[in-house]
Amino acid sequence: MGNWLVNHWLLVLILVVWLGLNVFLFIYTFLTYEMSDKYYYTREILGTALAFARASALCLNCNSMLILIPVCRNLLSFLRGTCSFCSHTLRKPLDHNLTFHKLVAYMICIFTAIHIIAHLFNFEHYSRSQQAMDGSLASVLSTLSHPEKAGNSWLNPIQSPNTTVMYVAFTSIAGLTGVLITTVLILMVTSAMEFIRRNYFELFWYTHHLFIIYIICLGLHGLGGIVRAQTEESMSENHPHNCSESYQKWGTHESKCKHPHFEGHPPASWKWILAPIALYIFERILRFYRSKQKVVITKVVMHPSKVLELQMRKRGFSMEVGQYIFVNCPSISLLEWHPFTLTSAPEEDFFSIHVRAAGDWTENFIRAFEQQHSPMPRIEVDGPFGTVSEDVFQYEVAVLVGAGIGVTPFASILKSIWYKFQRADHKLKTQKAGHAAFNFDKATDILTGLKQKTFFGRPMWDNEFSAVATAHPKSVVGVFLCGPQTLAKSLRKCCHRYSSLDPRKVQFYFNKENF
Amino acid sequence: MGQIEWAMWANEQALASGLILITGGIVATAGRFVQWYFGAYSIAAGVFICLLEYPRGKRRKGSTMERCGQKYMTAVVKLFGPLTRNYYIRAVLHLLLSVPAGFLLATILGTVCLVIASAIYLLAAIRGEQWTPIEQKPKERPQVGGTIKQPPTNPPPRPPAEVRKKPSEGEEAGAAAGGPQINPIPVTDEVV
DSSP states (O other), X not given: OHHHHHHHHHHHHHHHHHHHHHHHHHHHHHHHHHHOGGGHHHHHHHTTHHHHHHHHHHHHHHHHHHHTGGGOHHHHHHHHHHTTTSOHHHHHHHHTHHHHHHHHHHHHHHHHHHHHHHHHHHHHHHHHHHHOOSOOHHHHHHTTHHHHGGGTOOSOSOOXXXXXXXXXXXXSHHHHHHHHHHHHHHHHHHHTSHHHHHHOHHHHHHHHTTHHHHHHHHHHGGGGOOSEEEOHHHHHHSOHHHHSTTGGGTTSTTOSOOOOOEEEOOOOHHHHHHHHHHHHHHHHHHHHHHHTSOEEEEEEEEETTTEEEEEEEETTOOOOTTOEEEEEOTTTOSSXXXXXXXXXXXXXXXXXXXXXXXXXXXXXXXXXXXXXXXXXXXXXXXXXXXXXXXXXXXXXXXXXXXXXXXXXXXXHHHHHHHHHHHTTOTTOOOOEEEEEEEOOOSSSOTTTOSSSOSSSXXXXXHHHHHHHHHHOXXXXXXXEEESOHHHHHHHHHHHHHHSOSSTTSXXXXXXXXOO | XXXXXXXXXXXXXXXXXXXXXXXXXXXXXXXXXXXTHHHHHHHHHHHHHHHHHSSOOOOSSSOOXXXXXXHHHHHHHHHTTHHHHXXXXXXXXXXXXXXXXXXXXXXXXXXXXXXXXXXXXXXXXHTTOBOOOOOOOOOOOOOTTTTOSSOOSSOSSOXXXXXXXXXXXXXXXXXXXXXXXXXXXOOOOOOO
């Protein structure tokens, strides 16, 4: 645990700061709307739901601002590159950008729920006080628009007892954009579930572009100015502390209090999201520009079990181990970009990917190269984008476990270790690396190409771990996995079991990479 | 997009709609909103939809991740046979279920999402998809013999180790005792 904290302190700090920011913004806004005098009359109708709605709205603005930033992968790579002198602990958070994006998305979902529930109560309260005949302060406030309609100083958006909340919701900008934005959010979330994303990537990719509607609707949402506060001028004529008791006498000769006047807020969301939108537009332009750069395919290899290896070159391309690129093939699909881990080592003069047939796009891709048409289909490349594989080189002993196509990041690492070894790179601490590869093809073995499998069945992890522990009794062993969650569970258990209680003896550290 | 199983996404969307219906329904009922009985309906419909959609169907190709504890609902959903297997029926069912919830603002979001789910199910049905239950695999026996890569080819009684080991290099050619033991008289185990 201590070791994990040392490596990940910046991530923890960022998380704590982000959560703290959300909590602070929520509480600050909540107290403003709950305590402030200019909302006294508004609160008279709406109660505490007003504060909940506004506080969650501010947090939604903040999180909507944050959510676009982690997906600006080119800009993050640029940041990573310029910080190359920083220790890799400082650069680590940049590699967890997608995790942060998901966390912010979950937070948006939670605040959306609070916001909607609060506003449902608000609408209901407005409707009730408009229909109320009991002469209460709330009903008096609700009738305020009638003489002052020209002055636009109403409080209750529901102007007549016959207007339903449904009508107001769908005829106000806020209501309409609200329903649209939430529908779009739900569609984005359901198509981004891990199960859908992993198996039907294209569906996720296209549906997620609905975020454009989300951003537009968010910018327009506050245009109606439905949330109203008492004006400064009105507070001097009718201060709630003095005048709220005598509401029946407002505007009459007996009382100094005039009718209160209200005004709505100008929309504020656009101020929050303008900068990230600009950043993101710049990012897309950058991706487009980079994708137009020429990619030369130097070698195409068809491996058994329908795996295609492509070796390519691109001017100015430089990579690190375990990074990935996005590939687009206009002849298959103009708009789709698919991610692949780089299987070549940085020391080589080309970069390569191994592509497995896993869906429409990959099958068409492999077929396009199988047919050996000349000229070869043009491809576009965006990247490389970073992951955390450099950790491998920090361990004296590294155990790399890859399942199926999950062997690809480790191919890159192993090749790099070999090159570093060849060139006697002093930064390489690794003295020994063992690789366990699974393959699921029934006919041939992916590593050796022979009909005889490299391993028969699953390795007995207990045996493997105890063998490593016996062979390296005093070493720190890093265990790296790129594969399914169930395998991660068993490996993590073995790491705990075989790590010695004595910190000087063998220690196993488990790292699960999400490529 | 030819290989996308739309039913999988429709399932996620319908499950989300169910949860939203329940939430909206609770808000409307607890707050005693106008026409709150639509909210009560919404809760019931939401629960029903969640139960129906919780068990994920099997993918046509590849392995399917089960939802936690779905096997109990799978057994129930399976009982209805073609009613739950056919996605046309599900599309119509969701469309009908969504209508009453559309009368209340608190639950209209659930209606919209459920209508979308219904549309995706319709698309799935047109493309010939079906709900197939994920069957339980028989429990794997504990891998006691997992490390035994070359199990003995002779049944007991086996000759002593030295006699067995000597011709073990040529084991591919045949067992040491020249093939499996054939008992001249049937042998029964007489355990009391």
